[in-house]
Amino acid sequence: xxxxxxxxxxxxxxxxxxxxxxxxxxxxxxxxxxxxxxxxxxxxxxxxxxxxxxxxxxxxxxxxxxxxxxxxxxxxxxxxxxxxxxxxxxxxxxxxxxxxxxxxxx
Numbered sequence: 001x002x003x004x005x006x007x008x009x010x011x012x013x014x015x016x017x018x019x020x021x022x023x024x025x026x027x028x029x030x031x032x033x034x035x036x037x038x039x040x041x042x043x044x045x046x047x048x049x050x051x052x053x054x055x056x057x058x059x060x061x062x063x064x065x066x067x068x069x070x071x072x073x074x075x076x077x078x079x080x081x082x083x084x085x086x087x088x089x090x091x092x093x094x095x096x097x098x099x100x101x102x103x104x105x106x
Contacts (some may be wrong), residue, residue: 056062071081 072083
């Protein structure tokens with residue numbers, strides 16, 4: 001398994017598979033007779049709302065109280081506690097069941 005031939009073959013396979021994903025170089029494209037580049041020379045500049053006035057800054061005074069609050073945000077901490085405990089139990093119960101199964105198999 002540690003013979004030099006095996007190591008050389010393994011290295012050549014790794015080299016061949018990694019070079020398969022490398023982009024071709026520019027000199028091989030120019031040798032084929034293509035003189036133009038496929039890379040665009042101009043840059044597209046797309047801006048949202050670039051021709052009007054700048055948007056107003058969001059502050060506490062100009063934003064309503066119920067701006068984007070979800071049902072969970074509107075709940076009090078007392079109402080959120082059962083949901084948090086249920087989520088904790090939902091995550092930890094499979095691990096506890098797995099430990100029970102491992103120790104009962106002995």
